[in-house]
Amino acid sequence: MTYLYFPGCSLRSTGRAYEESLLAVCRKLEIPLHELDDWNCCGATAYVSIDETRAFTLAARNLAIADHLPQPDGSDPQILAPCNACYMVLAKTHHFMESNAEVRAHVSTALHAGGMTYTGQTRVRHPLDVFVNDFGIDRIAKKVVHPLKGFRVACYYGCQVVRPFSEFDHPVYPMTMDRLVTALGAESVDWPMKTRCCGGSLTGTIQEAGFRLNRALLKEATKRKANIILTCCPLCQHNLECYQQRINRRYGETINLPVAYFTQFMGLALGIPAKELAIQRLFKPPLSPAPAGKQEIHAHA
Amino acid sequence: MPDTDSSHPLRIGFYICHCGHNIAGTIDVASVAHYAAALPHVSVAREYKYMCSDPGQELIQKDIRDLELNRIVVASCSPLLHEHTFRQAVEKGGLNPFFFQMVNIREDVSWVNDNPAAATVKAKDLARAAIFRVSHHRALDKKHVSIHPDALVVGAGIAGIHAALTLANAGKKVTLVEREPTIGGHMAMFDKTFPTLDCAACILTPKMSAVRNHPNIRLLSYSEVKVVGGYVGNYKVTIRRKPRYIKEELCVGCMECIEACVYKEGKTPDEFNQGLSKRKPIYIPFPQATPQVVVIDPATCIEFKSGHCKKTCVSVCDRGAVDFSQKEETIDIDVGTIILATGYATFDPKRLPYYGYGKYPNVYSSLEVERLVNASGPTAGELILRDGRHPKTVGIIHCVGSRDRNTNRWCSRTCCMYSLKLAHLLKEHTEAEVYNFYIDIRAAGKSYEEFYDKLLEENIHFVRGRVAEVTDWAARPSEEGKLVIRVEDTLIGVVRRVPVDMVVLAVGMEPSADAQDVRRMFNISCSTEGFFLERHPKLAPVDTFTDGIFIAGACQGPKDIPDSVAQAGAAAAQALTLIDTGEVELEPNTAYIAEEFCSGCKSCLGICPYTAITRDEIKGKAFINEALCKGCGTCVAACPSGAIRQHLFEDDQIFSEIDGILADDNLTTAGVER
Amino acid sequence: MMLPVPPAMRASAAKSPPPMKTVVRRIKFESELDLAFGERVAERAYGQKLLSCIQCGTCSATCPLSHYMDYTPRKIIAMTREGFKDEVLNSLTIWLCASCYSCQVQCPRQIHITDVMYALKREAIARGFYPAHHPIPVLARSFYERVFAQGRNTESRLLITLYLRTNPLVMLREAFLGFHLWRKGRLSLKKESIAGRKDLRKMLNAVEHGKKEEPL
Known part of the structure; x- marks a missing residue:
């Protein structure tokens, strides 16, 4: 099974560390990826605010490209979309193309104008789902060479990875990432904010609202003695990491938490060198919480 | 012609x-x-x-x-x-x-x-x-069958008890079957009852002992119906008696064996107290249990697990009632009518993880709180939370697992009222601030609205809004160490965060886990929700589509005690009508065998949903019991030699009807003559 | 003898008395409502479930942004259903929705609330029912134009466009963060685009002829 990798726009800029670490982990686990040819932007949440049918068409073009690439073993082509927004939008489009005749008719006509068709074969998957449910958590556990003992992880799923078109975990209290980090030797911190929205692009538009959402997440993770937040979405990672200092200044907080991608964390446990995991691209690399003190992980990786 | x-x-x-x-x-x-x-x-x-x-x-x-x-x-x-x-x-x-x-x-x-x-x-x-x-x-010709005068009642909660007593008082012999070691059902677990606040045990236990002592009632507790055969007026029922490992006729319920058990303390979650206390392997569910007979749980008893127990229970019982060799028994009975009163299950709040049940110790289901405030409950009625604290603020969340397309769509009808009752009791026991979070208050029974009125004057908070989440996320120092309820106060239009010490989830009522098995066994129908289906929602509320089988209580749909009792009385009256008529007229639309065409191939035997067809081994032909046949026509269609026919659905009747449908609209005198 | 003055009184004594509140006449005449509005929005947001709302407020309580909204999501549903079209389309609520879908997954009536918000946003944008330079609709439109033309979004360029069109001063505030991201290799000004741009535009333009939403 080769997954059709759909990076999405963010993984080519702010989310580069996500792309690099994801690819490194897939290489390590020998999960074959093939980048979807000439993929286009999924449309995110903004496109549908202007024109819904066009938004569906935009996303459906990607599904249509994959649609023509059935697997050698006859199974359905699977798109691997690491960004929560891409994942949700592509999954939603697939859902509506299957279940809503009107959407299907309009979008098919539009695709046809550009010489494409979508027959509904494509499955949309998130790496979290693929690693844990396809590859298998036990197999991952067996490949761990640096158990990440001492890490207290606040698993932050964000919103769109588990709802409403996703089926691999509970939409309010998911556990997939928690189970994964436990298998990597770390401890997952139980907190009630794991799917509470980071505000998405509000940090760039209505900053007060966006900052307060992130502040609540960061404060609560700190309070529960997490020493790292892991995310599975480029926008969540950006918001939680990049605005920490400004949140501290604005609200008089003293938050100081590394925010990394779960793929980087996996890579460290699997013994992949920090550089390949783009640890250096984080503002604040995850610190080894081992008794030795503030030894940076990539020093021994 | x-x-x-x-x-x-x-x-x-x-x-x-x-x-x-x-x-x-x-x-x-x-x-x-x-x-x-x-x-x-x-x-x-x-x-x-x-x-x-x-x-x-x-x-x-x-x-x-x-x-x-x-x-x-x-x-x-x-x-x-x-x-x-x-x-x-x-x-x-x-x-x-x-x-x-x-x-x-x-x-x-x-x-x-x-x-x-x-x-x-x-x-x-x-x-x-x-x-x-x-x-x-x-x-x-119309056909008649006679009605056996004895009756079976399945389930001995308040509905089953009331139905059995009504029949027995009318002089009918009743077998009452209860799955649990004691009768009483959910009502026995309740503390007080709304809206009168009389104690549930005080009004229930007299009826329980009446059942025990009634000469016309044969009580089979710790027993389950296994097989149901026959037809209206002539049901044959097989009942399985689970071994109690206690000779019921010898035990007097002195409970000295429980005292003497090698376990000094209970280790197993007590089912009757909703797991809030522990029981021993030898136990009696609650002080007024009926029958007043102990029971041994083989899953936790050392003798059963290892065979090397000192068996102090045996030595202390001078009546010799303990019997580790007891085996399961089956009992066959003949009855003419059956009343099903198999009750309901409470919604499992773990299905809604955002309410934190099973995660935060101080989140309780309403049934747990019934035990918690009860004088014979795990804390003798003192309101001590799982973490040892006494609550100063309590939030009661309504509609948990009700009115929700994601779980159960229906209104459970009882939760509003029992929530009001619990609010009153919690306030009375603790003087805590009590909040009710509700979508709509449904207080439509007799004296119910007056009860709501009284509660409002007791200064209980009523916040109109469905709670979105219960967390331990403290956003203010005042919320530290509390459970925080997040809800929109829809009457004010503002989202509120209410910190409380205790959360009560007013769980809804749903069909018992095995309702579908019971339905199949008794050959009745369920509505889409899974509750037993009545013959007509208004005019035949306790009849089923199977003659001679009636339903009562919450197995038919969510219901409070007064309604369950009323329905149990109605079901008993319907059964009595049949019994006292003595015979019943059957629909003549039954299938029959044209023996000259029957090859005895047996293809019809397995497909009859009513097991009405047997094979006459002497003649080598199929035989249809007309009393059992419901006229569904399955065998008629399946018979390869066309030997099975059906009254009122003869081939010429059906073909002429089809001809009629297909005939030209302008037809006047032609056509009938074929 | 001096009595201790309660802090509240002291504070109010120090300030000038609050200005007298002006009375506001608030009444709604049926003739001002658009009674079919609810059904039209429901249709655009996939199904009649919108009309089955029981006003329980789960959406508002689960919404992480409802405390910034002028009307809670529940009220938006109520007002939509009852035809308060102008109020709904002029509300701040629809712009604050971050599409996290938490209301939708918890709604006991399974109303597609996020899609309702999208439908209302589209209508408001189409009619220009938003404050000039409001960053959210501007961001949506800039994003839309960029992806329409290039097939992909370039985050850095999108943000620059947004700031230029709304409040250029913000750009100064964000420049520092931009510099940091650039140093970490997380900011690229290179314009992203796809090879099949022409065909994509054909597709998107075909929608124009296919399904164009009528005004609500």
Whole structure:
């Protein structure tokens, strides 16, 4: 099974560390990826605010490209979309193309104008789902060479990875990432904010609202003695990491938490060198919480 | 020329009913009558406002006499409602009641059609089909079966207890089967009852001991019905008695064996106390348990697990009631009627993880709180939380697992009232601030609204809004160490965060986990929600589609105690009606074997859903028990040699009806003669 | 003898008395409502479930942004259903929705609330029912134009466009963060685009002829 990798726009800029670490982990686990040819932007949440049918068409073009690439073993082509927004939008489009005749008719006509068709074969998957449910958590556990003992992880799923078109975990209290980090030797911190929205692009538009959402997440993770937040979405990672200092200044907080991608964390446990995991691209690399003190992980990786 | 069972030529009477506006509002009834009058063999066609009224029925009888009619067709409502009425009218007029055919032009035509012209055409088509068909009807005899006077009641919660006592007091022998070691059901677990606040045990236990002592009631506790065979009036039931490992007839309930058990403390979550306390392997569910007989749980008893227990329970019992060798028993009984009162299950709040049940210790289900405030409960009625604290603020969340398309769509009907009751009791026990978070308050029973009124004056908080989450996320110092309830106060239009010490989830009522198995065993139906289906939602609320089987209590749908008791009484009355009539008339639409064609291939045996077909080994032919046959027609269709036929659904009857449907609309006199 | 003055009184004594509140006449005449609005929005947001709302407020309580909204999501549903079209389309609520779908997954009536918000946003944008330079609709439109033309979004360029069109001063505030991201290799000004741009535009333009939403 080769997954059709759909990076999405963010993984080519702010989310580069996500792309690099994801690819490194897939290489390590020998999960074959093939980048979807000439993929286009999924449309995110903004496109549908202007024109819904066009938004569906935009996303459906990607599904249509994959649609023509059935697997050698006859199974359905699977798109691997690491960004929560891409994942949700592509999954939603697939859902509506299957279940809503009107959407299907309009979008098919539009695709046809550009010489494409979508027959509904494509499955949309998130790496979290693929690693844990396809590859298998036990197999991952067996490949761990640096158990990440001492890490207290606040698993932050964000919103769109588990709802409403996703089926691999509970939409309010998911556990997939928690189970994964436990298998990597770390401890997952139980907190009630794991799917509470980071505000998405509000940090760039209505900053007060966006900052307060992130502040609540960061404060609560700190309070529960997490020493790292892991995310599975480029926008969540950006918001939680990049605005920490400004949140501290604005609200008089003293938050100081590394925010990394779960793929980087996996890579460290699997013994992949920090550089390949783009640890250096984080503002604040995850610190080894081992008794030795503030030894940076990539020093021994 | 079809067989008329008489020397007279066919003379058909056709009657179409207006049913007020129900039919005549859409269908041009005069035109249908006029059309029918011109059809072959129709001697008279009339329209009338209400055919089911006495004058309507008399019209038919008069025409039979005066015009010498020998076939009757009535076009009106569903046969489910009035087929019986018209058959009786036909019989009173002097004809065999099965020389009659009914056409449903209300449910099938006028109610589902808003185009009068099309509806009228369809009514004519259906009328024509019935007129063609009725020519082929034959005279049939009514069959009767006798009713065994004994009854079975399944489930001994308040509904089963009340039904059993009603029957027993009327002099009928009743077998009462209860799955648990004691009778009493959910009601025995409740503390007080709304709206009167009388104690549940005080009003229930007298009825429980009445059951125990009634000469007409045979109580089989810790037992389950395993097999049900037979038919109305003549059910054969096999009951499995689980071993208690205690000789019920010797045990007097002194409980010295429990005291003497090698376990000094209980280790197993106590089912009756909802796991809030621990019990020993040898136990009695609660002080007033009926029968007052202990039970041994083999899953936790050392003797069963290792075979090396000191068996202090055996040595302390001077009556020799402990019996580790006891085996499961089966009992076969014959009964004429059955009342199902198998109760309900409470919604498992773990299905809604955002309410934190099972995660935060101080989140309770309402049933747990019933035990917690009860004087004979795990804390002797003192309100101590799982973490040892006394609550200063309590939040009661309504509609947990009710009115929600993601879980259960229905309103559980009892939660509003029991939440009010618990609010009152919690306030009384703790003087805490008590909040009710509700969507709508449903207090429609007698004296219920007055109870709500009283609660409002007790200064209980009522916040209108469905709670979105319960967390331990403290956003303010005042929320530290609390459970925070997040809700929109919809009457004010603001999202509120309410920190509390204790959360009570008012869980809804849903069908028991094995309701589908029970349904299949008793051959009754369930509604889409999974509750047992009554024969008619308004007019036959305790009957089922299987004659002689009745339902009572919350197995039919969410219900409070007064309604369960009322329904149990109604079910008992229906059973008594059958028993005292002594016999029941069967529908004659049964299948029968044309023996000369039967090859004895047995293909029909396995497919009969009512196990009505057996094989006569001497003749080598199939045999149909008419009392068991429900006339479903499965065997008729399946028989490879066409040897199975069905009264009222003979081939010529069905083909003539099809011919009628397909015949040309403009047909007048041709067509019937084939 | 001096009595201790309660802090509240002291504070109010120090300030000038609050200005007298002006009375506001608030009444709604049926003739001002658009009674079919609810059904039209429901249709655009996939199904009649919108009309089955029981006003329980789960959406508002689960919404992480409802405390910034002028009307809670529940009220938006109520007002939509009852035809308060102008109020709904002029509300701040629809712009604050971050599409996290938490209301939708918890709604006991399974109303597609996020899609309702999208439908209302589209209508408001189409009619220009938003404050000039409001960053959210501007961001949506800039994003839309960029992806329409290039097939992909370039985050850095999108943000620059947004700031230029709304409040250029913000750009100064964000420049520092931009510099940091650039140093970490997380900011690229290179314009992203796809090879099949022409065909994509054909597809998107075909929608124009296919399904164009009528004004609500």
